[in-house]
Amino acid sequence: MTSTYAPDRTTLFGIYKRVALLKANDERSRKVIMTGRLVMPYYSYRGQEVIPAAMATALTDDDYWVTIYRGIHDMLAKGMPLNDLWAEIAGRVDGTCKGKGGPMHLTYPEKGIMVTTGIVGSSMPIANGIAWGSQLKGNNRVTVATFGDGATNIGAFHESLNLASVWKLPVIFLCQNNLYSEHTTYEKATAAKRVADRAAAYNMPGVRVNGNDPVEMYAAAREAVDRARAGDGPTLIEAMTFRFYGHVFGDADAYMDKGQKQAAMDADPVPLFRARLIAEGIATEAELVAIEAEIETRIDTAVEFALASAFPDLGELTRDVYAEGEVA
Amino acid sequence: MNATATNAKPVTILQAINSALADAMAEDETVLVLGEDVADPEEGGVVGVTKGLSTRFGDHRVRSTPISEQAIIGAAIGASLVGFRPVAEIMLMNFTTVAMDMIVNHAAKLRFMSGGQTHVPIVIRTMTGTGFASGGQHCDYLEAWFAHTAGMKVVAPSNPADAYGLMRAAILDPDPVLYIENLPSYWTPGEAPPTGFVVPLGKARVAKEGTDITIVSYSRVLTEVLGAVEAMEAAGVSAEVIDLRTISPWDKETVFASVAKTGRCLIAHEAVTQFGVGAEIAATLQAEFFGQLKAPVGRLGAPYAPVPFSKPLEAAYAPTAARIAEVAIALTKDH
Ligand SMILES: Cc1ncc(C[n+]2csc(CCOP(=O)(O)OP(=O)(O)O)c2C)c(N)n1
Numbered sequence A: 001m002t003s004t005y006a007p008d009r010t011t012l013f014g015i016y017k018r019v020a021l022l023k024a025n026d027e028r029s030r031k032v033i034m035t036g037r038l039v040m041p042y043y044s045y046r047g048q049e050v051i052p053a054a055m056a057t058a059l060t061d062d063d064y065w066v067t068i069y070r071g072i073h074d075m076l077a078k079g080m081p082l083n084d085l086w087a088e089i090a091g092r093v094d095g096t097c098k099g100k101g102g103p104m105h106l107t108y109p110e111k112g113i114m115v116t117t118g119i120v121g122s123s124m125p126i127a128n129g130i131a132w133g134s135q136l137k138g139n140n141r142v143t144v145a146t147f148g149d150g151a152t153n154i155g156a157f158h159e160s161l162n163l164a165s166v167w168k169l170p171v172i173f174l175c176q177n178n179l180y181s182e183h184t185t186y187e188k189a190t191a192a193k194r195v196a197d198r199a200a201a202y203n204m205p206g207v208r209v210n211g212n213d214p215v216e217m218y219a220a221a222r223e224a225v226d227r228a229r230a231g232d233g234p235t236l237i238e239a240m241t242f243r244f245y246g247h248v249f250g251d252a253d254a255y256m257d258k259g260q261k262q263a264a265m266d267a268d269p270v271p272l273f274r275a276r277l278i279a280e281g282i283a284t285e286a287e288l289v290a291i292e293a294e295i296e297t298r299i300d301t302a303v304e305f306a307l308a309s310a311f312p313d314l315g316e317l318t319r320d321v322y323a324e325g326e327v328a
Numbered sequence B: 001m002n003a004t005a006t007n008a009k010p011v012t013i014l015q016a017i018n019s020a021l022a023d024a025m026a027e028d029e030t031v032l033v034l035g036e037d038v039a040d041p042e043e044g045g046v047v048g049v050t051k052g053l054s055t056r057f058g059d060h061r062v063r064s065t066p067i068s069e070q071a072i073i074g075a076a077i078g079a080s081l082v083g084f085r086p087v088a089e090i091m092l093m094n095f096t097t098v099a100m101d102m103i104v105n106h107a108a109k110l111r112f113m114s115g116g117q118t119h120v121p122i123v124i125r126t127m128t129g130t131g132f133a134s135g136g137q138h139c140d141y142l143e144a145w146f147a148h149t150a151g152m153k154v155v156a157p158s159n160p161a162d163a164y165g166l167m168r169a170a171i172l173d174p175d176p177v178l179y180i181e182n183l184p185s186y187w188t189p190g191e192a193p194p195t196g197f198v199v200p201l202g203k204a205r206v207a208k209e210g211t212d213i214t215i216v217s218y219s220r221v222l223t224e225v226l227g228a229v230e231a232m233e234a235a236g237v238s239a240e241v242i243d244l245r246t247i248s249p250w251d252k253e254t255v256f257a258s259v260a261k262t263g264r265c266l267i268a269h270e271a272v273t274q275f276g277v278g279a280e281i282a283a284t285l286q287a288e289f290f291g292q293l294k295a296p297v298g299r300l301g302a303p304y305a306p307v308p309f310s311k312p313l314e315a316a317y318a319p320t321a322a323r324i325a326e327v328a329i330a331l332t333k334d335h
Helices: A010-036 A049-055 A072-078 A082-089 A125-137 A157-166 A195-202 A214-229 A257-264 A269-279 A283-308 B013-028 B053-057 B070-079 B093-107 B143-147 B158-170 B220-234 B252-262 B277-288 B311-317 B321-333
Strands: A064-069 A114-115 A143-148 A171-179 A207-208 A235-240 B007-012 B031-035 B062-064 B085-090 B123-128 B154-156 B177-182 B191-194 B205-208 B213-217 B239-243 B246-248 B265-272 B300-304
Touching: A010 A049, A010 A072, A010 A214, A010 A269, A010 A283, A010 B158, A049 A171, A049 A214, A049 A269, A049 B053, A049 B143, A064 A072, A064 A125, A072 A082, A114 A125, A114 B070, A114 B093, A125 A143, A125 A157, A125 A171, A125 B070, A125 B093, A143 A283, A143 B143, A143 B300, A143 B311, A157 A171, A157 B070, A171 A214, A171 B239, A195 A207, A195 A235, A195 B085, A207 A214, A214 A235, A235 A257, A269 A283, A269 B213, B007 B158, B013 B053, B013 B085, B013 B158, B013 B177, B013 B191, B031 B143, B053 B205, B070 B085, B070 B093, B093 B143, B093 B177, B123 B158, B143 B154, B143 B177, B143 B246, B143 B277, B154 B158, B158 B177, B205 B220, B205 B252, B213 B220, B213 B252, B213 B321, B220 B239, B220 B265, B220 B321, B239 B252, B252 B277, B265 B277, B265 B321, B277 B300, B277 B311, B300 B321
Parallel strands: A064 A114, A064 A143, A143 A171, A171 A235, A207 A235, B031 B062, B031 B085, B085 B123, B123 B177, B154 B177, B213 B239, B213 B265, B265 B300
Antiparallel strands: B007 B191, B154 B246, B205 B239
């Protein structure tokens, strides 16, 4: 790992703040569903927090992101406000999409969050187009597409990597390899030994990193961002990780290897990261406790804001199908 | 908007589309063109619809792509989300099937799912049409699939002026538009429209006035309908012909006005009849004119079969002038 891109102490602290927010938000989401206060399909990202936190830290607000159903961590990392997020996943009018997108279709262009898709493998072709736009405008913005390991077996993945490489697009393909696609293990579904190896076929760098290690993940992200900004084209990053709570919240996990799962949970990247900050003297226990408490308060506020927000009126049923005044 | 064509020199549909793209690109630098072989080193497409554009506007704005239909539509969608107006070519309509996820799940829905925060002003150009012995996989009309998808608009010109005007409108439109070109009629000549001529989306054209029956059609079959009208007149039947021009959203007002006058309607199109555009129009008319129609609304399309290769079978597949006249006359006589 090149030290050129290693995060300094402030950067590392910044990544942790994002990680702490993502972890707390996932825990709250599961709690709110379990207590019956909200009903929604929920794809827990618990265990994968370091990847988007490090990636987002390597980006600016102006950069773009296209993500998937398991992408709330990506969006929070990129700066989606908690109130808007919670109102949307509650299907309320104050949500980012007036409640019409829901957890699988969040959009927040203000922070570059352009598309969230529920279709496996579809984040990449659209990310290419956004990156093409940046290339045409010469505005130096980078686009990140996130997806899972399973998505790399979809045709769109291959079409997208090929086109991005031929056109030298400023795009980063960030695979969050949590070793499962739905209930199927990586080995059963993917012929390539490593997702990163697939980059070779498209003449672009393919790197596999420990996505749970903030230093390694940040370095890979920075290197890819710099490459994209310099006009050197796309990078495929395979960030290794593990999801703790099954595919969709409520699934029984019977298909998962219990030992593997236990080992992954024992190596939970969040407390490890937290301990590291203290060990390296980057933050004190008291500082972290204060940050975490503030996050809880912000989430409390967001949940209450969301539940107090109105449902969209029924006129929304046929609004936004076409531009206003252009109704079919 | 309804400026009549003033340019005396005839042009083909193919030239009209080329001019529309060129004029739109010259006026608005956010208009882009992409697709397989569309740039000039690749000869401006298989039949040359986009010829000259990359030489004139640069290969950054007119890009030949790999054979990657999902990547083509995805790139168009993404670029449109950040302020461009891409015109993406899918070489043949059957190949849209390979990009259906991008079209149906993304282009058509992003405005709605984002609560109006984003929108997808793209044009998807594609061509199709029987008559070239292409067989089952290269000449289907699939317009009903797209018309059925909320969020998509679908247009199909039948003459050069409309081809130009509908393309200009489609590029200006804030939502995704599927623009269907017809291979066998690319070289059909007609009056050239003036530069900037726009045919508003959703507005049909009364191609010929008549009193006994309304015939609604679009794309190449419209030409067959106009051919049928002569035979019908010989049989003493006067037909009013409506060129829909925009399939979705279709111009109910114009069709209703005509059917209110004639009391009869036949819808003719090249796609298979079952579950087709004709079914939608027929159902709407029966609801609107129940008790007032002089005959059941008729539909005439292709048989419920893939497009055949063998010449006589292929010739019997799409509605012809003779068949249209026969069905239309029967509708006026039997009831
Ligand atoms: C095209 C498509 N096929 C199937 C599905 C159903 N599905 C939803 S998530 C999923 C697994 C995807 O796994 P992966 O890409 O590894 O992402 P992860 O969920 O692990 O983050 C499947 C099969 C879908 N949404 N889209």
